[in-house]
Amino acid sequence: MMKKLISAVMVVALSVGVAVAQTFPEREIRIVTGFPAGSAAEISLRALVRSAQKFVDKPLIIVNRPGAGQSIAMQELMNAPADGYTVGMVTDTFPGMTYHQYKLRFEAEDIQPLVGYVQFRHVLFVKSDSPYRNYDDFVTHARQSPVTYGGTGVGTTPDMLGKIFARAAGLKLEYISFRGSNEYVPSVMGGHVVSGIVDISGVAKQFEQGTLAGVVVFGSERLPEFPQIPTVAEKGINVDMSMFNSVLTIVANRSVPADRTRMLQDAFTKAANDPEFRAAATSAGLHPVTFGPETLQRRINAARELSVPLMREMNLLAK
Known part of the structure; x- marks a missing residue:
């Protein structure tokens, strides 16, 4: 009799668990x-959310919390209840690199990557009428006099790419931090900052219109859209910078119940593979990808192994 009672209780408990899993999400x-x-990354997220709404029957609401190299947004994510009703979008270089430059109230390992959906392809750019639009001219000048470059936040990918590039090529580069590419791209166009580092999608239209020009691609392969721009690899920079071409990633608090993270991962993976999203991303000059948690974690680990020693040498780690 007791065994039957225990079995009945277990069946009820399992049924309740399944019901709870099936009802998530019950709200936005x-x-x-x-x-x-308005930034390239945020525009990509809006495109992804439009596709994700096909697979989630509750509203998906984007909350912008710019500043401090994405740290403000990630701290808000970690302060929220770990119930799956708050997730984040962040570069995969944040937990591997940027995190270590800020004093935060959570561990980098608390960030659980779910789906990577767009990969950046960073370029160094200047005004089209700049006397330093040619790589050799830029390097020659920057070795003699300080040159400013803009990017999104201190400790972010543009910041680190510039510092690593300057270190490898012996340049005098001075970083100017902005909240997003929608701020520093116009600053370069207006002559307030000499150069900038951004994903190609953030300047593709200006390149086509002839108002901005690419100096160098931070990678080993030229861009199919702008094959005239050389790469750091072919210019003899012996540092693998491809790892810093961040992947925009949907993340969650690692303490969120596994059934909910699976549901979120499934929905956003379907969105990343949705032809409508991929067409929108490509037309915006973005490079759509679909990376799962294992691939993303490997990238995070590799970025950490490469960047933390460099940041320690440059005295950039949080104290």
Whole structure:
């Protein structure tokens, strides 16, 4: 009799668990991002959310919390209840690199990558009428006099790419921090900052219109869209910078119940593979990808192994 009672209780408990899993989500899901509205990264997130709504029957709400190299957004994510109703969008270089430059109230390992959906391809750019639009001219000048470059936040990918590039090529580069590419791209166009580092999608139209020009691609392969721009690899920079071409990633608090993270991962993976999203991303000059948690974790680990020693040497680690 007792065994039957225990079995009945277990069946009820399992049924309740299944019911709870099946009812998630019961309300809107917030997606917190450290990128401002109108930036290339934020625009990509809006495209992804449009596709994700086909697979989630509750509203997906984007919450912009720009500043401090995405740290404000990630701290808000970690302060929220770990119930799956708040997720984040962040670069995969944040937990591997940027995190270590800030004093935060959570561990980098608390960030659980779910799906990577767009990969950046960073370029160094200047005004089209700049006397330093040619790589050799830029390097020659920057070895003699300080040259400013803009990017999104201190400790972010543009910041680190510039510092690593300067270190490898012996340049005098001075970083100017902005909240997003929608701020520093116009600053370069207006002559307030000499150069900038951004994903190609943030300047593709200006390149086509002839108002901005690419100096160098931070990678080993030239861009199919702009094959005239050389790469750091072919210019003899012996540092693998491809790892810093960040992947925009949907993340969650690692303490969120596994059934909910599986549901979120499934929905956003379907969105990343949705032809509508991929067409929108490509037309915006973005490079769509679909990376799962294992691939993303390997990238995070590799970025950490490469960047932390460099940041320690440059005295950039949080104290």
